[in-house]
Amino acid sequence: MxxxxxxxxxxxxxxxxxxxxxxxxxxxxxxxxxxxxxxxCVLLFTCLYIVSYLILTHFKKTAEFVTDDAEDATVNKIVLWLCTFTLSVAVCAVLLLPISILSNEVLLTFPQSYYMQWLNGSLIHGLWNLVFLFSNLSLVFLMPFAYFFTESEGFAGSKKGVMARVYEAAVLLLLLALLVLGIVWVASALLHDNLARKSLYDLWEYYLPYLYSGISLFGVLLLLLCTPFGLSRMFNVTGSLLVKPRLLEDVEDTLSCTTFEEESLSRKLKCGSTCWVKLNMEAMKKEYLTVQSKRIALEMRRKASPWQRNLGYPLAMLMLLALTVMCVLMVCFNVLELLLDETALPRGMEDPHLGMASFSMFGSLGAAVQVVLILYLMVSSVVGFYSSPLFTGLLPRAQDTHLTEIIANCVSLLILSSALPVFSRTLGITRFDLLGDFGRYNWLGNFYIVFLYNMLFAGLTSASLIKTVTWAVQRELIRAFERIQFVQESVKGQEESQVPLGTCRHTALDPSQHTPPLTLHPTQTSGLHRLPLTVSRSTVPFRLLLASGLSKIQ
Structure with a gap:
């Protein structure tokens, strides 16, 4: 053969x-x-793009896209696509560290698996580089162009159309780029003279990383302010979404008050005006819809099962408390490491050696905890950002968010998410070193900046947590004392009003001071038992309460 x-x-x-x-x-x-x-990478980005598009279409204002002017509709669609691209980059930046940590643990668990050959260091490194590139592109070019594109109308004397608006937006973007370039070059000349000379010759190599380093520093400082506030707000937000036990919340009273308020607003909407004042029907309709949705939510909460009511809320609160305390403890441990070991400073890494060793001393379980903490910090920072007084107006509304507000939200989320890897590594939440250009920031190697940042985060988070817990305990104690006082006054009033059978109590009263008996129709007293807890029931006369009870017995 x-x-x-x-x-x-x-x-x-x-x-x-x-x-x-x-x-x-x-x-x-x-x-x-x-x-x-x-x-x-393309498949991952496509999935994120679809999810981002669905999110933005849920919040966008439909009237801006359904219009008689075809030019405005086309411009709005293009801007929406650019915002979708930016939001997908922001979500991908959030997932950078979790994907990298989980990939390392998977390669440790299955080192010789044929099906895991596609998962390697070059893939993760390329993903970090792409996110860094697209973040720069979105922050420096796409989002400013999108804003100028929506506000432009074309140059005077030029032919109207989409291209005229594109030309005007491009010229405005060029002028803005020159302005920012001049400002950053002057700042670099004041701080680093050599770097200022180089930035004139090599724009891409020195200027853009320097600019993005400043943007990242701003994002990290914004996370420092928003995350501790968001960690304290997470308890209130979670408590509003879950059903509290009956010991902490009386759903029946709240539902009764909401029902009365809804009926009152419904009557006002039907009448249209009062005797003296003409009502704002549009504002009242929005208020009516808000109260109606609140009433529906309260009815659903009233129908919750005892397991959901008595176990769901305490377990959620304990989980949030455990995650917050764990973050503070990890930051405190990182502070001690910074004092004892210089290698604890965040640094960059060019070639990630995945599958060699775990990034947590507790193995796969510790890596999973790191991923959960990173995502928890991101959610808390977003909650704190939208809860702060400065950015409350940016909170998106379903089907009622203008296009300029969508642009501002996308830029804000991109700044927060692109700073999340640096934020997590600086606080010592993970030991995964920064890849690519994320590890080339000038301020990362400064011991004093990193140490002060960790101390501020630990202090602010501890203060916010203590304040939230103490205020919650104080509020519940005051509410409990009010209920006890109301019960005591009710019992005392009933004892004083009791008259023995067969006897008649004669009292010498001045005829001028004699008070006629109180007579109420049953329809006027049917809602007295539904008075809210915020109204002190001791202020209601006892005769009125007694008449209400008699009407219900009849």
Missing amino acids: HVSSQSRSCAFPGVRGGLNLRCCAAVTLAARLIGRGDKI
Whole structure:
């Protein structure tokens, strides 16, 4: 049987031809892996783009896209696509550290798996570089262009159309870029003279990283302010979404008050005006819809099961408290490491060696906890951002958010999310070093900045947590004392009003001071038992309460 030289080479690897064949196979496999990595990145970004588009279409104002002017509708659609791209980049930036940490643990668990060959360091490194590039592109070019594009109308004397608005937006963007370039160059000249000279010759290598370093520092400082406030607000937000136990919340009274308020607003909407004042029907309709949705939510909460009522709320509060305390403890431990070891400072890493060792001393469980803490910090920072007095107006509303507000929200979320990897590594939440250009920031190697940042975060978070817990306990104690006082006054009033059967109590009263008996129709007293807790029931006369009870008995 004739055997070819290629077959002999494959059968005997020691031969030079077999070695060449193995090298060719390795190169082919590497090319396939690189192509597969690009496909994975495209697939991931496509999924995030679809999710981001669905989110923005939920919040966008429909009237801006359904208009008689085809030019405005086209411009709004283009701007919405740019905002969707920016939001998808922001979500991808949030997932950078979780994907990297989980990929390392998967490679540790399955080191020789054939199905995990696509998961390697080059894929993760390329993903970090793409996120850094698209973040720069969105912050510096796409979002300013989108804003100028919505506000532009074309140059005077030019032909109207979409392209005229594109030209005007491009010119405004160029002028803004020159202005920012001049400001940053002057700042770099004041701080680093050599860097200022280089930025004139090499714009891409020195200017853009310097600019993005400033943007990242601003994002990290914004996270420092928003995250502690958001960690304290998470308890209130979670408590409003869950059903509290009956000991902490009386759903029946709140539902009764909400029902009365809804009926009152409904009557006002039907009348249209009062005797003296003409009502604002549009504002009242919005208020009516808000009260109606609140009433529906309260009815759903009243129908909650005892397990959901008595176990869901305490477990959620304990979980939030445990995550917050764990974050503070990890930051305190990182402060001690900074004092004892210089290698604890955040630094960049060019070649990630995935699958060599775990980034947590507790193994896979510790890595999973790190991922949960990173996502928890991001959610808390977003909650704190929208709860702060400065940015409350940016909170998006379903089907009622203008396009300029969508642009502002996308820029804000991108700044927060792109600073999240640096934020997590600076606080010591994870030991995964920053990849690519994320680790080239000038201020990362400064011990005093990193140490002061950790101390401020630990102090602000502890203060916010203590304040939230003490205020909650104080509020519940005051509410409990009010209920006890109301019960005591009610019992005392009933004892004083009791008259023995067969006897008549004669009291010498001045006829001028005699008070006629109180007579109320049952329809006027049917809602007295539904008075809210915020109204002190001791202020209601006892005769009125007694008449209400008699009407219910009848």
